Amino acid sequence: MSERKSGAQTGGAEPSSVPSKRSYSARIDEDLLAQLRASPKEERHQIGETIRNVQQNFGRPHQHSGIGIRDLAPTGSGHHVYECRLSKGVRLIFTLIDDHVLYFLMMGTHDQVRKFLRSFL
Numbered sequence: 007m008s009e010r011k012s013g014a015q016t017g018g019a020e021p022s023s024v025p026s027k028r029s030y031s032a033r034i035d036e037d038l039l040a041q042l043r044a045s046p047k048e049e050r051h052q053i054g055e056t057i058r059n060v061q062q063n064f065g066r067p068h069q070h071s072g073i074g075i076r077d078l079a080p081t082g083s084g085h086h087v088y089e090c091r092l093s094k095g096v097r098l099i100f101t102l103i104d105d106h107v108l109y110f111l112m113m114g115t116h117d118q119v120r121k122f123l124r125s126f127l
Contacts, residue, residue, distance in 0.1 A: 029061075029106065030060075030061045030064055030107065030108050031061070031106060031107050032057050032060075032061050032107075032108050032109075032110060033103075033107060033108070033109045033110070034057075034110045035109065035110060035111050035112065037112070038110055038111060038112055038113065041112075041113065052092065053092060053098065053113070056073060056090060056092055056098060057098075057108075057110060059072075059073050059090075060073065060075065060090050060098075060100065060108060061108060063075075064088075064102075064108060073090045073091055074089075074090055074091035075088055075089070075090045076089050076090075078099070078119075078123060085101070086101050086102035086103075087099065087100075087101050087123070087126065088100055088101070088102070089119065092113060095115055096113060096114065096115060097113065097114065097115075097119050098110060098112075098113045099111045099112045099113065099114075099119060099122065099123075111126075
């Protein structure tokens with residue numbers, strides 16, 4: 007049986023130079039929430055997983071490439087509007103508020119998203 011060492015250990019973990027992961031909270035627009043409540047349970051589950059993935063990976067381009075996060079705001083506009091992929095034809099639109107809140111606004115097809123953006127931007 008080996009003896010336990012007592013006292014302070016040397017050579018422990020060094021402080022990391024990598025910044026800690028930023029945490030984002032999520033909010034869902036009332037109209038989108040009503041649309042989600044009317045959706046089948048499996049679809050709601052998939053959307054919930056996508057929202058969690060966005061929260062965990064937003065701002066990390068190499069991480070979020072799988073869910074297709076894209077900036078939709080015109081360059082220099084000051085808007086922070088993004089989309090992520092729910093399926094081949096359906097996108098989820100969200101915006102960044104106060105540097106730590108992701109506000110999910112709507113989901114829809116490419117044409118619905120374009121129409122929404124014309125009224126939003």
